[in-house]
Amino acid sequence: MKNYDAIIIGAGHNGLTNAAFLAKAGLDVVVLEKNDYIGGATASLELHQDWKYSNCSYVCSLFRPEIYQSLDLGRHGLEVVPLQGSVTFKQDGDYLGSYHQPTVWRREVARHSKRDADAAIRFDADLMKWCRLIRGFLLRTPPDPASFKIRDAMEFAYLLKRFYSLSESQIYEFIRFFTMSIAEYLEQYFESDVILAHFSGGSIIGTGLGVYSPGTAYVLLHHAMGDVDGNVGSWGFARGGMGSVSAAIGSAFKSYGGNIRTNAEVQNIIVKGRKATGVMLASGEQIYAKAVVSNLDAKRTFLSLMDANDIPADLVKRAENFKIRGSSGKVNIALDGMPEFPALPKGSPLTLGHMHFTDTLERLERAYDDWKDDRWSQDPYVDMVIPTQYDPTMAPPGKHMMSVFVQYCPVEADGGWTDAKRDAFGAAVIDQIADYSPNFKDLILHAEIRTPRELEAEVGLTEGNIFQGELTLDQLMFNRPFPGYAQYRGPVKNMYMCSSSNHPGGGVMGAPGANSAREILRDLGKPNTTPEDFGDD
């Protein structure tokens, strides 16, 4: 029987990243994927003939350029094209356009509030302070603050050193920032309703929190700390859809001799004598390895892949209590042409970026209220993009693919999901878009509607949570996924985790996969193939 050096469970982008760095170090690695395609939530699927859908994740910013460079992903086919600007449509027929030209953006903000145009300078500088700090931790293993090991103490000292590089007043502000709601945070800067709503969106995407919930200010940072070619906070489209990211990492992995098996669902991790020795597939096949790495979220890893008898009882309890609330849906649409938005002047560049239709904090909070009552938001917050305005590979010429991310959508619709309820959720989203685009409905050729039910069943995200665990302070850094388990090592020997349930968390970042690979290579006494961060000084 073949004995691999490492098995990675799940061919999501973090699993593939992890596998690629292990294979690069010369290990014999196999990635096992339950679906017939790789990528997990980072996929491009042809669900309508000649249309490719980025049907789960849809834009790229957080993916670490250090990983991109060291796995040579450009030569493996990845291209990330920066997307330009964003717009929030108002109910009164006006809109706030975040133009990609800074001078035009400034005049546009001033059109809504002269004061806010100046406050935006202060806001940008402050956000950049927190981005600089947090970016330095992304490609590092969090220290265990309770450990007396030299490595932990040194890493903790590094963390403190970075922290104290802030000025006194910045330290106070940073602590407040981590614990505040986005609404309260933004109200320190802005007065205009539409500007407050426009900046808030990034703070609720993927969370089971509302704009007035403490902790949402950090989520804004999580969406702003990435970059495209050094432009911090910018987002990009992967040419060919998000599947191009996983395809490129998969190709890099294979170039190092790695092996990917699709249609190979892992049923459980085999533990013998408190050591992981391999996995059992749903087919009954057993595969053995020196290291077993789970790219599934913490709940699935500890409550499903592992036997409760093999792991400490308190860990089982922590896994049960892990906050991984599904709150998002996705509508992917094939369009026969470009929808019109009459509120925008002819030739407006604002359709090139993110589009939103929620213009007040109150509407955002009401959308959250529905979710708490197990209803999808009747007036949802959407993050809508049409990448085919740039990308010639995803739809036929003149036709378009629209990706609509929807907040909020409950895990259990009142009384349980049915296909009819799923379609009603999709209709609520389509109706909202049609309110601003009269020809939109006539252009729809096909739509894929995904609620947390579909995201869980098809992608394997517990409750459909896109971050594989809420991004609140109790579940970040050395608390992610649980205190004592934040260094990618599992509760039994030779077992590791590399998913977004681990530091630094969700988003198509690759960092958990790379960080985990570094720890595995260290344990196996192999040379480290993972990159250090470029360093922002």
Added chain:
Amino acid sequence: MPTQTDSHPATNFREVLQPSPFQTRIDEQCLVQEWMSWNGYKTARVFDTLASEYFAVRSTCSVMDLTPMEKYRITGPDAMAFLNRLVTRDISALKPRRVTYVIWCNDEGKVLDDGTIFHLSEGDYRLCSQHHQLDWLLLSSLGFDVNIEQETHNIAALAVQGPTSCSVLTAAGVTGVERLKPFDIGYSTLNGIDVMVSRTGFTGDLGYEVWADPTKALAVWDAIFAVKEQGLFDIRPIGLGALDMVRIEAGFIMPGDDFNTAETAVRADRDRSPFELGLAWLVSFKKPYFTGKKALLAESKMLTGRRLVRLSVEGNKTPTDAFLYDSKGGSRIGTIKSCVWSPILKMNVSLADVEFVKGKPPENIWAEIYYQKELEWRATWAKCTMSTKPFWSHPRSSITPPNKF
């Protein structure tokens, strides 16, 4: 379905840079069509040649569009008290029709911006600033009975600067120019248009600023240039390039170029206090409480760790972005921020951020200069000398009445 409202016309996204009220004339006169953004306005870097524009300021008469400079109107019963709380200098004695140069700080005593306060008439003030300040002004106005309005685009302004500027304005028909002392404000007419004239500027030379209703901007421009048409004096429009040359010669600092303004500084040690900028003379601890006073008072008792200084640099290699050392190849002690070859002085003059030791400037300062000859880079060392006075000044800039031509 929502429809476009008429109340807010859409932002013109095709107009990346905003036109000034003088744009028609500027576009006509700008031969090289080299544009820069100054606060989002379409601004010429150069009209013709840098040298001719520089010498227009130092030898004849230059005209520059000042409209993009941020302007705020501050009125109301507490206008003076508010401004005195805002800035570090005591402005309580600033009389109507007088102007003063000021800086203002945040609570940590770090400089947010510099500018000028115009006391237009009793209780009616204009604050001109380099950067956008509306948010800070409104934050700072809590508890004061004041009205603050941004009026950048509502006032058209031209800087008329150079040794013949008084004669040019007089020839153009402005009365009483010769009586204006430095920092005085006068009111007159030009070609039948009401104008305000202040004896202010950013060139270090004799000069005036002419302020008018933007709908009359082109007529004001034409009335001034008519003096040239008559063959009396040479008058040249100048761009930001020439302005940068003369302001460095005069030792004037530029927030954003010579130091990071506190509001935009991201790294903890990148903002600067008035002491670190060599502007201690603008800080009055005798006046009532002002923003940043507590921090500045504490800092004033300590030895300066660094300062923005004026450095002249030997030789003819311009020390752009050069590192500074305490000896040739020694320890690094600073960097050049702004520099220019002075055509009048025939030397390189610069503003530089330099580390002080125990409150004292370094004894020796050397610049390591990289320069290019036919695509080949070379490095050289040049000795630097600190200057406590402006590199260039001339009695003509301050005498009243000015020399007649």
